[in-house]
Amino acid sequence: MKVQPRNADGFCRNPTAGIVAVLVYGPDTGLVRERGQALSRAIVSDLQDPFRVSDLKAEQISGDGARLNDEMAAIAMTGGRRLVRVRDADESVTVAFQALLKQPPSGDTLCVVEAGDLGKSSKLRALFESDDKAAAIACYVEEEGELAVTIGRILGEHKLTIDTDARDWLAANLVGDRAVARGEVDKLAIYMMGASRVTLEDVRTVIGDSAALDMDEPALAAADGDIASIDRALGRLFAEGTSPVPILRSAQRHFQRLQMAVYHTTRGQTAQQAVKALRPPVFFKMENQMTNQVRRWNLPNLALALDRLMDAEADCKRTNMPDETLCARAFFQVAQLARRSGG
Known part of the structure; x- marks a missing residue:
């Protein structure tokens, strides 16, 4: 299934029941990582737990579909759902996921797959979009207006409001990579600890010399x-x-x-x-x-x-x-x- 952009963040916090694997892909690598993390933490809170989390590289399953199937079929010794993460995926893993989705093992393990920008001709993307046991989430670069909304939401989580000119300046200068944007806004929130309102002067003081x-x-x-x-x-x-x-x-x-x-x-x-x-x-x-x-x-x-x-x-x-x-x-x-x- 194809997850619509407006539903992507909600899906990451609470993946649909019955989904075996989720592909997170797109040109915004920071947003791919952020959503991959959110999906993973929805299944396992401690991503370093060796009994419930298995990390695989694309090359480990591109020539060995059985490895992916074995990891998906494993049972956590300590109980709870298991998570399989595949990073830097590309077209080479398509066959392994075709086999997995054709006959998924019993259990409730979720596989989170992170990939770069996949075009419309991508077989891997088409597989995840068309199979009802899989989901595909596109992570395109946010426009300034969308990022401005995100900035307001992140600062709201820290009990902060931001002036419109400060928010727009931030959005214009941080657009392009969601992970960089979130890191800089979190840094701003720490700087503003104890305050309630962020001004343009505050933003320029904190972000002005940033690598962002x-x-x-x-x-x-x-x-x-x-x-x-x-x-x-x-x-x-x-x-x-x-x-x-x-x-x-x-x-x-x-x-x-x-x-x-x-x-x-x-x-x-x-x-x-x-x-x-x-x-x-x-x-x-x-x-x-x-x-x-x-x-x-x-x-x-x-x-x-x-x-x-x-x-x-x-x-x-x-x-x-x-x-x-x-x-x-x-x-x-x-x-x-x-x-x-x-x-």
Whole structure:
């Protein structure tokens, strides 16, 4: 069965009875991990319990479906439901799960499978979506509006309210990876302990120098025409396991904001005034850099840059070329446009 996005978090807290295996997949690796954890803890509170939890790697079952079946059939010596976790799954485990779902062993063990971005042609995804003993949960990158709601909910769990401008600034700067966002918001909640309301000043104090803003670096470098900095920033993000899609979306947001600011300069505002007027506000340490970018770019070249970035995101989803290559190529093309704009 296919779990609808609006039902995903509720399903993770309370999986439907009769489900043998759940596939959690998508480009937002942080959200995949978070939902995989939530599903797992719904079955076993202590995920280090060796009697009730079995961790398998994809390669352990890709050539040996019997291993998966044996783990699913095992009985916990201490009682209670058992959990089998499969990390970094890919198409190679499809046959093992076809055998499992065709004739699942008796008992109430649940298998939680975590995977990366699986396209519509994925056989593994199709299997979990079509079988009534399995479930598939997609984890796509949250839009800013969705993340803003999530931020409000997480802070509410800490008995905190947040001002609208502070929430929107957080959402704009943390969008792309749910795990990073949750970590930063939890850090903010600890900083605010004893208070009841979070302001924009509080947010900038706590999050301003955070590694969570690293996602902005390739976009800023591209808008400056700085190819060497693009290469370093992308290399670091890819090494950390960040998916190219949220990186491209972060860049699209930056260039859309540049487009808005440049438009306002054509209506009489100075570059500095146009940047100051953007909402959510630009992080103060980036204001000078973005002001210079507004002076560099024009509207026709910004439209071309956005086309390159959106085409790259679409190609990541529909072609067989390596996503990281497609992403890097788009950023280098945008940097060339920046050099032409500044030339």
